[in-house]
Amino acid sequence: QQQVKQSPQSLIVQKGGISIINCAYENTAFDYFPWYQQFPGKGPALLIAIRPDVSEKKEGRFTISFNKSAKQFSLHIMDSQPGDSATYFCAASLSGNQFYFGTGTSLTVIP
Amino acid sequence: DVKVTQSSRYLVKRTGEKVFLECVQDMDHENMFWYRQDPGLGLRLIYFSYDVKMKEKGDIPEGYSVSREKKERFSLILESASTNQTSMYLCASSLPGVNIQYFGAGTRLSVL
Numbered sequence: 616q617q618q619v620k621q622s623p624q625s626l627i628v629q630k631g632g633i634s635i636i637n638c639a640y641e642n643t644a645f646d647y648f649p650w651y652q653q654f655p656g657k658g659p660a661l662l663i664a665i666r667p668d669v670s671e672k673k674e675g676r677f678t679i680s681f682n683k684s685a686k687q688f689s690l691h692i693m694d695s696q697p698g699d700s701a702t703y704f705c706a707a708s709l710s711g712n713q714f715y716f717g718t719g720t721s722l723t724v725i726p
Numbered sequence: 727d728v729k730v731t732q733s734s735r736y737l738v739k740r741t742g743e744k745v746f747l748e749c750v751q752d753m754d755h756e757n758m759f760w761y762r763q764d765p766g767l768g769l770r771l772i773y774f775s776y777d778v779k780m781k782e783k784g785d786i787p788e789g790y791s792v793s794r795e796k797k798e799r800f801s802l803i804l805e806s807a808s809t810n811q812t813s814m815y816l817c818a819s820s821l822p823g824v825n826i827q828y829f830g831a832g833t834r835l836s837v838l
Contacts, residue, residue, distance in 0.1 A: 624766060661826050711821075713827045714771075
């Protein structure tokens with residue numbers, strides 16, 4: 616059973632637009648929700664993360680919105696750039712020792 | 727910077743061969759993980775280890791085994807490779823209780 620559900624599987628956005636990727640989880644014991652970014656030929660790398668006691672976290676053009684009651688969280692990329700084209704994974708962590716990943720979203724930003 | 731190094735970027739093997747995928751990390755991390763990545767399925771955990779000589783099964787351990795003789799090295803073993811094990815394999819490491827995993831660049835394995 617998929618612990619973290621992610622959508623959409625792929626996303627095409629115009630340069631300057633907003634990219635939105637959504638994730639949902641079931642286990643309320645999860646205590647950390649990171650997003651990873653993966654470029655072709657590279658391993659995933661941590662992009663931004665949030666704890667469940669915070670509703671929003673922003674780092675530059677990247678924002679996580681977190682809805683604890685709905686058990687959903689999303690990544691927003693403002694002013695999307697071609698260099699943002701990558702695969703994005705949401706994840707949930709349990710006490711920093713167990714990690715569960717979404718199925719990934721392939722983002723393409725067209726000039 | 728944390729570095730997780732996977733010994734091979736690309737491997738081509740024959741069905742039935744025994745395959746070793748090696749992973750080394752240089753940050754003294756106790757936790758190490760092996761995932762496989764397939765389109766539409768995301769990252770699926772094969773095995774993980776919280777300490778030397780310790781291993782735990784993940785979500786899809788069938789057909790795989792692991793070895794951790796030294797803290798910095800975690801090996802994934804395909805005892806008898808099959809075509810359905812063609813995939814991208816990712817190794818990761820982390821400190822206990824710390825919510826960040828560091829990934830290697832991956833090994834793309836093709837089993838013919």
